[in-house]
Amino acid sequence: MHEMSIALAVIDQVEEAAERAGDVTAVRSVRLQVGELAGVVPDALSFSFELACAGTLLEGAALVTETVPGRARCETCAHEWAVGMPPRLTCPRCEGGTTDLLAGRELRIAGVDWEDGPAPAPTREPISEER
Amino acid sequence: MCRTVDLNQAVLARNDGAAHTLRAELAARGTTLVNLLSSPGSGKTALLEHELSLARERSVPVAALTADLATENDAARLARSGASVKQVLTDGLCHLEAGMLARHLEGWLPESTRLLFVENVGNLVCPASYDLGETLRVVLASVTEGEDKPLKYPTAFGLAHLVVVTKTDIAEAVDFDETAFRANVEQVNPGVEVLLTSVRGRQGLGTLLDRALAAADGAAPHRPVMARQGHGHGHDHAHAEHAGVTVASRS
Numbered sequence A: 001m002h003e004m005s006i007a008l009a010v011i012d013q014v015e016e017a018a019e020r021a022g023d024v025t026a027v028r029s030v031r032l033q034v035g036e037l038a039g040v041v042p043d044a045l046s047f048s049f050e051l052a053c054a055g056t057l058l059e060g061a062a063l064v065t066e067t068v069p070g071r072a073r074c075e076t077c078a079h080e081w082a083v084g085m086p087p088r089l090t091c092p093r094c095e096g097g098t099t100d101l102l103a104g105r106e107l108r109i110a111g112v113d114w115e116d117g118p119a120p121a122p123t124r125e126p127i128s129e130e131r
Numbered sequence B: 001m002c003r004t005v006d007l008n009q010a011v012l013a014r015n016d017g018a019a020h021t022l023r024a025e026l027a028a029r030g031t032t033l034v035n036l037l038s039s040p041g042s043g044k045t046a047l048l049e050h051e052l053s054l055a056r057e058r059s060v061p062v063a064a065l066t067a068d069l070a071t072e073n074d075a076a077r078l079a080r081s082g083a084s085v086k087q088v089l090t091d092g093l094c095h096l097e098a099g100m101l102a103r104h105l106e107g108w109l110p111e112s113t114r115l116l117f118v119e120n121v122g123n124l125v126c127p128a129s130y131d132l133g134e135t136l137r138v139v140l141a142s143v144t145e146g147e148d149k150p151l152k153y154p155t156a157f158g159l160a161h162l163v164v165v166t167k168t169d170i171a172e173a174v175d176f177d178e179t180a181f182r183a184n185v186e187q188v189n190p191g192v193e194v195l196l197t198s199v200r201g202r203q204g205l206g207t208l209l210d211r212a213l214a215a216a217d218g219a220a221p222h223r224p225v226m227a228r229q230g231h232g233h234g235h236d237h238a239h240a241e242h243a244g245v246t247v248a249s250r251s
Helices: A004-019 A042-053 B014-027 B046-055 B073-079 B099-104 B154-159 B178-188 B205-217
Strands: A024-035 A062-068 A071-074 A081-083 A099-103 A107-116 B002-010 B032-038 B061-069 B084-089 B115-119 B135-144 B164-165 B192-195 B246-249
Touching: A004 A024, A004 A042, A004 A107, A004 B002, A004 B014, A024 A042, A042 A062, B002 B014, B014 B032, B014 B099, B032 B205, B046 B061, B046 B073, B046 B115, B046 B164, B046 B205, B061 B073, B061 B099, B073 B084, B084 B099, B115 B205, B135 B205, B154 B178, B164 B178, B164 B205, B178 B192, B192 B205
Parallel strands: A024 A062, B032 B115, B032 B135, B061 B084, B061 B115, B135 B164, B164 B192
Antiparallel strands: A024 A107, A071 A081, A071 A099, A107 B002, B002 B246
């Protein structure tokens, strides 16, 4: 199971991006695009991600995974199709020619939601004795 | 303040960057990396042992690095060929990564090495996602594993530059259906060559070495459909990506 390595890579990159941004105090969610052909199991990744986030800036962050379906296009007859799983990468219409993969291999961090800026100063409630 | 930030970065950008660097460094010293992937027990080590011996007979400088979760048995077997061999223990990690491989090669890889074979951890799932800086990725399956293996592990077979069938000497005994196997390979990786081999039957051993040497001589390897996607994570553009960060304030 390499989902733990993938989860660690995601955390590393988000932490680096947060460091570059400078004043990030917490990461709320991470949006990930996972292609059907990326060879990653989203459930295993969520499980690993939750464990690996403990003690980091991402502790408690939600992992929002968008699955990207595999799509291919035949260079010979221009037919486009959903490749399915297991994928069919030969053209179902003309059986020949060259296939281009249009989508399905994504394994990308699309973006994050994070908290930044100085923590708001707590508004002090007057204490009754002070009046 | 909660902000939504677009990062748009490949998750494996760091590995891909390290692979890109390693490929360039190896090319500069005249070394070509061949990455061998298969399930445990498919015969990677036996085949590699014979490839190393054959390479030495032909005076081709070869070296091999073999990765396992535990034991140094494979290195001991490969060393019988007389080639330079290194065992890497991954301590439970299911795959090699490019940066890790580069560190293991440092100070060990003999300067004159023409072909460097890397025997990946026996596993058809995880190693498939990691470019190691190879020029030739060879995916093996033995005749005992079933004709549908390419469909069960489409990422591994789909990204292969060459598919090798091992143990063909027992194909008949286990009813291996070569036509069905080839059709399944073609479905996930149209146009890739399928090479039949047997260590005991001395089949295909020289051809495999010829393919590795052709890659070392600069012959363009097969381009798998799965590696042809122009964005996201593909092996065609193995450089690290650091897209600009755009910030949209949400609250």
